[in-house]
Amino acid sequence: MSSFADVLRELRTARSLTQEELAERAGITAKAVSALERGDRRRPYPHTVRSLADGLGLEDAERDRLVGSVPGRATTGRTVAVLPAPQGPVLGRDADVDAVAGLVAERVRRLVTLTGPGGVGKTTLALVVAARVADRFTGGVTLVDVAALRDPDAVLPAVATALGVPEGGYAGTAASLAPYLEHRHVLLVLDNLEQVLDCAPQVTELVTSCPDLSVLATSRAPLRVRPEREYRVAPLDQHDALRLFLERADAAGADLGTPDQAGTVAALCQETEGLPLAIELSASAASSLGPAALLERLGSLVTEGPRDLPPRQRSIEATLDWSVELLPPAARALLGALAVVPASFTPAAAEAVGGEGALSGVHTLLEHSLLTRVDDVDGVPRYRLLEPVRQYAVHRWPQDGSAAARRGLGAHAWETALVRGQQLRADEQAAALDVLDAELANQAAGLDSLVELGRNDDAADLLRHGWLHLALRGHARDGQAWLGRARGLPMSDRGRASWMVAHAGLCHLAGDTDELRRTSEAARDLARLAGDDLLLLEAAVLGGFGAVFAGDHDAAAALVRDHAGLLESSGDGYVRTHFGIVDGQLALLSGDLPGAEHRLLEAEAMARRLGNPFTLAVVLNVLATVSELREDHATSALRLGEATEISADASLSWSLAYSLPALAGVAVRVGEVAAGARLFGASASYAAQHGIATTFQASQDLAARDLADARNRLGEPAFRREWDAGRAATIAEVGELAREVTRRARA
Missing domain, CATH: 3.40.50.300 (P-loop containing nucleotide triphosphate hydrolases)
Structure with missing residues (x-):
């Protein structure tokens, strides 16, 4: 199949358009078109593909061809749009x-x-x-x-x-x-x-x-x-219980509807007291053991259940006891191991906590209705113990018997953080964020296991590689709690530096500039002692942002200058690009607009090659500030529009909190004052909801000026109406308003 670059070039050439002409029609930059046709960006964002298709005036078949040439990108979404189907038949309800x-x-x-x-x-x-x-x-x-x-x-x-x-x-x-x-x-x-x-x-x-x-x-x-x-919700009556039992037994491959078995099956359904879970588990078991043997065993187990629970709960406990006893030893052990996993998990996680042969055990547990399949994430299947089953397993396999599983969970959480942490810094960021969202509770439990086992350096590694996910997806409170669990533990120099980098990153998000600078400086010293150059650079770039945001230009310049050689030899595109952003911000705050634009355009080129949505959105936000200071509202709108869509597509709360107020200011300055006031309201609500402090001085100054202008021009009652409407708007509504403002500003 032809690459996206080849298809785009062919379609543009067929229409006798230059790259510049297509860029103008599509509302993107000529550099972006050039990068796409060179193959520097292999997976453009959906909104970019739509804009190009519109700019080319493609027919349906051509549009499908262009869209189809984009390599697969994981979708994101924060709200459940489609309800999951009920597990199994719905009878008697x-x-x-x-x-x-x-x-x-x-x-x-x-x-x-x-x-x-x-x-x-x-x-x-x-x-x-x-x-x-x-x-x-x-x-x-x-x-x-x-x-x-x-x-x-x-x-x-x-x-x-x-x-x-x-x-x-x-x-x-x-x-x-x-x-x-x-x-x-x-x-x-x-x-x-x-x-x-x-x-x-x-x-x-x-x-x-x-x-x-x-x-x-x-x-x-x-x-x-x-x-x-x-x-x-009452249990099923006997008729519907029997129907459910026979249907589930048939699905398990057993024929229990014969006249000679009817009485035994009816007695089994009566023993389950009409509870669908107990019925389904019993039907699955009866398909292998036979209803008569099951009835004999089940009856004794029901009466031996915990007497301080209601009878129906004793029935479920009894059925689970019986079901577990019938499991092969490996599957039984896996069930106990999986009880330490609080959320959904992947096959790799099952192997980590359950050891060799876990995948076979997963299949067995699925067949016995003790495990359920949930939505895949990033193309990888995920499973979850039904909560009654997990609670039962926790009770049956007490904590002292699950030490190996907890060790495995800690190791898996650490490995997940390292692998996905690398992806967070590259073009796989959106997919990595979705995976880490699904793993959030497991990562927290894994961190606890690492601390419990004394693997404090590994716990610090998990935090170092995971803080960006917590910052970008609005889990700041979780991040602070996680940091607290490892605070003050004995660690190596490298481990303490890793913990401090995570702490500094979340301070950056929250706008605690003083603590950011103190922590990043201490992290640099420790990373230098540990001989970890990349960790040193991560701490240095956070310190650079802290110095810029604090207005300490000399300190920021020194950090850029002192680490230039190490940065050049590191080969880490993410860190290099963010150092470029610091350098551009420094020039901007020093009043050197040409120098700022030059450095930031270089950073933009690196960000587009990197394919990292957060990095690109940050560069575009700062470049838009340069455009605004030059009163080039159309270019500002173009940059902010792209930054907003990138951030919304990947649910990046941090960069979006900077894009929205900047775009609101553009709206005010081009005469769309009501839309600007609404965007200001949305941005204020969004930043507060996500724990983000927008503390870049140049952006703050512009926003404060434009906010005051909007208030004066609309008058307080009208301004308040628009502001409140913005605060109540959904992210989809905000995105649509942002696109409309961008279009009008460029008209």
Whole structure:
């Protein structure tokens, strides 16, 4: 198949267009077109491909050919757009679906909680109801599975992340999250709340603060708050239990519907007390053991279950006991090992905690309905223990028996951080961010394991290579907690320098410039003692940003000058490009606009070759400041428009927090004052929600001037209306407004 560069060149030549002419039509730079046709950028962003296709005036077939020549790029997204299908058949729930759908759709109560014992089918019912009523919620349906959480205060951050508002900067309160949901008719499905019931007051406050929000929750116990309407999910009746049993047994390859087995099968269904999980596990077991032998064994196990639990829970415990006993030894051991993994996991993670032969065990656990397949990430399959099964495994294999699994989890988390950390600095950044989002809870558990085992240098490595993910995807609070777990531990010079680099990076995000400079200086000294040149450069570039942002031009210049030789020999494109940004910012703040533009254009060229979206967005943001100081609004809009789309495509909260206020200022200066005020409101909300402090002085000065101008020109009432509308806008709405401002500014 022809490369993207070849197809683009062919289509442009066929239309007798120069690169400059195509660039003008597509609204991108001629350098970008040249880089694409040379093959320097092998995987352009979707918005760039669309712009090129529009600029070329392609017919459908030609457009498909151009799009098809782009190598695959992982998609990103922060909100669940498609609800997962229920696992297995949905039988005997028609009346429940009608009743709950009526409560939710008619908003009889805006907080409906499905309660019942574990394994009764609460999640299945919630998914079916949500799909039934989805068209009644113009703001969409968002599923948030909180099964991996243990801290009630982590529920709202999980909600914010699922809605596309990562939790780092909105202070973890319902009051600060509410503006994001204002005027959005959203159904929020909160699944598996029973272990975080103390979140009830926060959920209540969110519901009462957002008149257009409805919540459908599942829990083994009610939240017991006044706005709640509890709906008790009963077990299946005998008829539907039998239907489910026979269907699942048939799927497992057994024919248990013969007349001579009917009585035994009916007795089995009665013993399961109509709990779908127990029925499915029993049916799977009966296909190999036979219903008579199963009934004999199951009966004794039910009566031997924990007597302080309700009978239905004893049935699930008994079924799981029996099911585990029937597993091959390797699969049984793997189930215990996987209990240490709090979130979904890959085959590689299963091997890390379960050892050799784990993949065969994964297949066995899937067949026995003890494991479920969840959405792939970056083309790699992921699995998750059903939460009742994981809780059972944790109880059966106590902590002292899972030491090897915890060691494996720590090692896997460390390796994941190193591999994905390298990708964060290259053209695979977007895919690496998605993987690390899926691994967030596992990385935290792995960090704990490393600390527990005394592998403190490895824990510091995990932090060093993972802090950028935490910063870019709005997990600043997680980052600070992770740093705290390793703070003050005995480490080598290199380990302490690694910890300090992570700390400095998150200080940079939060705008704590003084601490950033102190920490980066200490990290440089330790890295120098350890003889780790790349670590030294990482600390130095963070120190350079700190000096620039603090207005200490001499210190910034010294850092650039003192590390030039080492930088040239390092060959690390990411660090070199960011040093170029520091150099350009320094020239900009010194008033040398030609020098700043020259250095930043060199950094832009390096960033485009690197293919790293965050790096390119940062360069474009600073270049746009140069354009604004020259009052070249069209060029500023072009650069900021690209930076905004890049950041939105990859969900890069950090760079987006700089692009939006700059673009708002451009809007004000070209006469789109209302749009500018709305973008200012959106940018302020976005930066606060993500814990980002935009402290580059040149950008701050321009934004402050343009914000005051917008307020004066609109008048306070009109300005406030636009500002509030911007604060309430979704990221998709903000992106569309940004594109419109860019188009008008370039007109």
